[in-house]
Amino acid sequence: MANSEIPTEQWAQVVEKTGGPAVYKKIPVQKPGPDEVLINVKFSGVCHTDLHAMMGDWPLDVKLPLVGGHEGAGVVVAKGELVKDIELGDHAGIKWLNGSCLACSFCMQADEPLCSHALLSGYTVDGSFQQYAIAKAAHVARIPKELDLEAVAPVLCAGITVYKGLKESGARPGQWVAIVGAGGGLGNMAIQYAKAMGLNVVAIDGGAEKGEACKALGSQAYVDFTATSDLVADVKAATPEGLGPHAVLLLAVQEKPFQQATEYVRSRGSVICIGLPAKAYLKAPVFDTVVRMITIKGSYVGNRQDTQEAIDFYARGLIKAPFKTIGLSQLQDVYEMMHENKIVGRYVVDTSK
Numbered sequence: 001m002a003n004s005e006i007p008t009e010q011w012a013q014v015v016e017k018t019g020g021p022a023v024y025k026k027i028p029v030q031k032p033g034p035d036e037v038l039i040n041v042k043f044s045g046v047c048h049t050d051l052h053a054m055m056g057d058w059p060l061d062v063k064l065p066l067v068g069g070h071e072g073a074g075v076v077v078a079k080g081e082l083v084k085d086i087e088l089g090d091h092a093g094i095k096w097l098n099g100s101c102l103a104c105s106f107c108m109q110a111d112e113p114l115c116s117h118a119l120l121s122g123y124t125v126d127g128s129f130q131q132y133a134i135a136k137a138a139h140v141a142r143i144p145k146e147l148d149l150e151a152v153a154p155v156l157c158a159g160i161t162v163y164k165g166l167k168e169s170g171a172r173p174g175q176w177v178a179i180v181g182a183g184g185g186l187g188n189m190a191i192q193y194a195k196a197m198g199l200n201v202v203a204i205d206g207g208a209e210k211g212e213a214c215k216a217l218g219s220q221a222y223v224d225f226t227a228t229s230d231l232v233a234d235v236k237a238a239t240p241e242g243l244g245p246h247a248v249l250l251l252a253v254q255e256k257p258f259q260q261a262t263e264y265v266r267s268r269g270s271v272i273c274i275g276l277p278a279k280a281y282l283k284a285p286v287f288d289t290v291v292r293m294i295t296i297k298g299s300y301v302g303n304r305q306d307t308q309e310a311i312d313f314y315a316r317g318l319i320k321a322p323f324k325t326i327g328l329s330q331l332q333d334v335y336e337m338m339h340e341n342k343i344v345g346r347y348v349v350d351t352s353k
C-alpha cells in the first residue's frame with residue numbers, strides 16, 4: 001500500500017564518515033517492509049545524541065553512511081501488508097527506539113528499549129533527518145491529529161526520556177527534584193514534566209540566561225554553577241529543611257555533576273543518570289551511599305506506553321518547552337552551536353527547507 005505521490009528521491013542530511021560533517025544531499029526514498037511504515041517527516045528535533053552519533057563518541061557502532069535524527073514528526077504515507085492498526089494519513093513519530101523483536105523476555109515485560117535486537121533511529125538505522133523515514137509500525141509514536149507536528153517533535157526523544165527518568169526516580173507529588181542541565185533541551189522538558197507531575201524543581205545550570213528560562217518554565221529555584229562557590233550547599237539550601245532534593249535528574253553532558261549529585265541528594269533519595277558524557281564514570285562514596293540509603297540508577301528511553309503517556313501530557317497543554325525552527329539544510333550549524341554548548345532550548349529542523 002502506498003501513496004502514488006511519494007517521490008523516488010528526497011533531501012537528507014547524511015553523515016558519511018565518523019566526525020562528520022553532515023552533508024545535505026539527495027538520496028533515494030526507501031520502501032517499507034511488511035511490518036514497517038514510511039513516514040513523510042515534516043519536522044525533526046535535534047538531540048545531543050545526534051552529535052554523539054556523528055562524532056563516534058559512544059562504545060556502540062554507528063551505521064555509516066548515516067541519516068541521523070530520532071525526533072521526527074510526520075504523516076504515514078505508506079505501510080507494509082502486516083500493518084493493521086495505523087492508516088495512511090495518520091500522524092506518527094520516529095523515536096530513538098525504531099524497532100525491537102517484541103518476543104524476548106525484555107520486550108515481553110515492556111522493557112523493549114533493553115531488547116538485544118533493538119533498532120535505533122539515526123544510529124543503527126537511518127533516522128528522521130530526511131523527508132521520508134522508515135520505522136517498525138509497532139513502535140512509531142501515535143500522534144493525535146490536532147497536535148502541531150513542529151512543537152510535538154521534541155517530545156519524541158527529550159520528552160519521553162525525561163518523563164521516563166522522573167517515573168524511574170519514584171519522586172511523588174509534592175516532593176523535590178533537582179534537574180542538572182535544566183537549561184538545555186532535555187532540561188527544559190524535564191522542568192515542565194516535573195511540574196505537571198506535581199513535583200517542585202531546583203534547576204541547575206550555568207549562566208543568567210538559562211536561569212531566566214528555567215524560572216519562566218516553572219522551577220522554584222535556580223543554582224548557577226558558574227556563580228556559586230558551594231553548589232552542594234546551595235542546592236540543599238533550596239529545599240525544605242535544607243535536606244536536599246528527593247531525586248536528582250542528571251541530564252548534563254559533563255562528568256563533574258555526576259560526582260556532586262550523591263552529596264546533595266536527600267537521604268533515601270535517588271540519583272537518576274540520563275545524560276551521557278563521553279567516556280565518563282560514576283563515582284560515589286560507599287559510606288554515604290550506604291548510611292544515607294542513596295539509590296543510584298540509570299534511566300534510558302521510554303517504552304511504548306511511556307511514549308503515549310508523554311505525548312498525552314503534551315496534548316493536555318501541560319508541556320510548552322521552547323524551540324527554534326530552522327531548515328534541514330542548516331543542521332550542521334546546530335551541531336556547531338551544540339559543540340560550543342551555546343544552545344538554550346531545542347532546535348527543530350523543517351525538512352522542506
Ligand SMILES: [Zn+2]
Pocket residue numbers: 047048049050070096157158
Ligand atoms: Zn535524543
Ligand SMILES: [Zn+2]
Pocket residue numbers: 100101102103104105106107108112115116117
Ligand atoms: Zn526483544
